[in-house]
Every structure is written in structure tokens, then in C-alpha cells.
Amino acid sequence: MGQRFKPIFQDSFQKHYWRKIGLIVCLLIILAGGLSWWFWQRTDRPNVNQYPVLGLKVSQEDGYQDFQKLKKEDVQFVYLKATEGASYKDDYFDSNYSRAVGSGLQVGIYHYFSFDSTPEQQAAQLFKSVGQDSGNLPIMIYLEYYGQYQQKKPATKKTQKAVAQLIALINQHYQKDCLLGGTPAIVNRYRPAKGQYPLWQTTSAAPKATQTSGFWQYTLASPLPQQDRQATYQLAVFTGTKAQWRQVQKGTF
Numbered sequence: 001m002g003q004r005f006k007p008i009f010q011d012s013f014q015k016h017y018w019r020k021i022g023l024i025v026c027l028l029i030i031l032a033g034g035l036s037w038w039f040w041q042r043t044d045r046p047n048v049n050q051y052p053v054l055g056l057k058v059s060q061e062d063g064y065q066d067f068q069k070l071k072k073e074d075v076q077f078v079y080l081k082a083t084e085g086a087s088y089k090d091d092y093f094d095s096n097y098s099r100a101v102g103s104g105l106q107v108g109i110y111h112y113f114s115f116d117s118t119p120e121q122q123a124a125q126l127f128k129s130v131g132q133d134s135g136n137l138p139i140m141i142y143l144e145y146y147g148q149y150q151q152k153k154p155a156t157k158k159t160q161k162a163v164a165q166l167i168a169l170i171n172q173h174y175q176k177d178c179l180l181g182g183t184p185a186i187v188n189r190y191r192p193a194k195g196q197y198p199l200w201q202t203t204s205a206a207p208k209a210t211q212t213s214g215f216w217q218y219t220l221a222s223p224l225p226q227q228d229r230q231a232t233y234q235l236a237v238f239t240g241t242k243a244q245w246r247q248v249q250k251g252t253f
Contacts, residue, residue: 001064003237007171008103014169020069028221038121044218044222044235045218045222045235045237046237051237051238051239053076053077053245054075054076054235054237055076055077055078055237055238056070056075056078056233056236057110057217057234058079058080058092058096058233059080059081059092060081060091060093062233062234064092065096065100067096067099067100067102067103067105068103069088070105071103073224075224076105076106076222077106077107077108077137077238078105078107078108079108079140079200079236080093080096080097080100080109081093081108081110081112081128082109082110082111082126083111083112083122083130084112084114085113085114085116085121086114086117086118086121086124086125087125088112088125089125089129093130097133097135102207106135106137107135107136107137107193108136108137108140108179109130109133109134109139109140110140110141110179110181111126111139111140111142111166112131112142112144113143113163113166115149115154119162119165119166119169120165122170123166123173126170134174135251136249136250137176137249138177138178138251139177139178140178140179140200140208141166141167141179141180142182142200143180143181143186143190144183144186145186156189160190160193161192163180163192164192168210169247175199176251176252177199177216177251177253179199179200180197180198180199181199181201181202181215181217182201183202183203184201184208187199198213198253199215200214200216200217200236201214201215201216202220203216203217206218207239212222212237212241213241213244213245213253214238214240215236215237216239217234217235217236218235218236218237219233219234219235220234221233221234222235
């Protein structure tokens with residue numbers, strides 16, 4: 001029986017086929033690696049040219065923060081949770097405040113508004129807990145539905161009046177302007193009918209232009225552009241001009 005020979009063209013075809021498969025696999029690996037790098041490095045940060053002033057909001061739930069390191073990562077300001085309602089003080093406030101001020105960051109504080117306590121009670125809790133450690137930025141009153149109010153919203157006019165009274169008490173005590181913080185829906189609903197109030201708007205979409213500059217918290221949990229990708233923050237940017245930012249650093253809009 002004669003010896004069978006494999007045609008030369010068949011051997012060449014198989015080599016070409018496997019080289020092509022190998023090239024495709026390599027390209028897929030490179031593509032997957034590139035996509036992984038992009039997802040790892042990407043950030044939700046709004047355009048740095050339009051919003052150059054970056055900051056964040058911090059409470060005890062965020063744990064220990066290295067404010068010196070944050071400043072090196074181009075963070076320029078921080079808002080620290082101070083109090084909530086008529087009886088609560090953030091456990092980390094004193095430590096956060098002293099270290100944030102020591103880092104050279106611009107510092108603001110915020111009070112978490114209660115629908116169940118009077119403005120007088122809430123102001124007294126803030127003044128007692130904070131003393132003169134009110135930062136150099138305007139003080140923020142943060143609004144958020146909680147408990148039963150997630151289903152049944154508080155009365156609009158009554159709450160507007162309470163917010164206005166709390167703002168007046170803070171203005172008188174600290175001689176500073178106040179921010180109203182929260183989602184656009186809640187701050188627009190309970191913003192006092194009279195007067196103009198700068199806003200801290202928590203929303204993934206760019207906030208609509210307002211008559212006064214303010215802040216846009218664009219994420220609840222995102223990494224900083226240059227830092228550990230596993231660490232996430234409640235990041236925000238200032239929406240006004242550089243001249244307005246210089247004014248805000250004096251505690252007023």
C-alpha cells in the first residue's frame with residue numbers, strides 16, 4: 001500500500017488559520033485589558049474646566065479620612081456633618097473638624113434637618129455641639145425624607161416656615177449665609193417662599209442654573225480621579241465663578 005501525502009496547500013491553510021485565530025485572541029485580550037483599565041481609571045467628575053473647584057461631604061459613616069491626602073488629590077473643600085435634629089451630634093465631627101482645618105482645606109459644616117423638631121430646638125443643638133467650630137464656608141441645612149416621611153411628605157408651607165426660622169437663627173448666631181441641600185425636588189419644595197437661597201443640589205444630572213451660585217453633589221459614591229479606586233466619596237463641585245468662590249470662602253454668597 002502506497003504512502004499517503006498531505007497536500008502542501010492543506011498544511012499552509014491550517015497554519016494560516018491558527019495564526020489568524022491567535023491574532024484574534026491577542027486582540028481580544030488587549031481590548032479587554034484596555035476596557036478594564038478605562039473602567040478602573042474613569043471618574044464621574046464633571047468637566048474640570050467648567051467646574052474646577054472639587055470637594056466632598058463627610059459624616060461618621062464614611063469613617064476616618066486623611067484630609068492631607070485628599071488635599072493633595074485636588075480636593076479644595078469639605079462639608080462635615082455636625083448635627084441632626086434636636087439631639088444628635090456626629091461622632092466624628094470634632095476629630096474631622098480639627099484635622100480638616102489643619103489640612104488647609106476650606107471647611108463647611110452641615111445640619112441634617114428634622115421634620116419632628118422645632119427650629120429653636122435644632123438651632124440649640126447645633127450651637128451647643130459646634131460652638132465656634134463652624135468653618136469658613138456657609139453653613140448647610142440638609143433636607144432628606146426619612147422614616148414615615150418617605151411615604152407621606154411633610155406639609156409644604158409649615159416646613160418652609162420652619163426652614164426659614166432655622167436659617168434666621170443660624171444667620172443671627174454665626175453671621176453667615178446658609179445653604180439648602182438635598183435633591184432638586186426636596187429643596188425646591190421646602191425652600192422658603194421669600195428670599196434667595198444658594199443650593200447644594202444632590203443629583204446625577206447637571207443642576208439647572210439658579211440665580212445664585214451653589215454646589216452640585218454629582219455622586220453618592222465615586223472615587224477621586226487620582227486616588228485609590230476602592231475608596232469612594234460623596235463628591236461635589238462649586239458651580240459659580242472663581243470670584244464667587246473667593247466670596248464663599250468668607251462665609252457668604
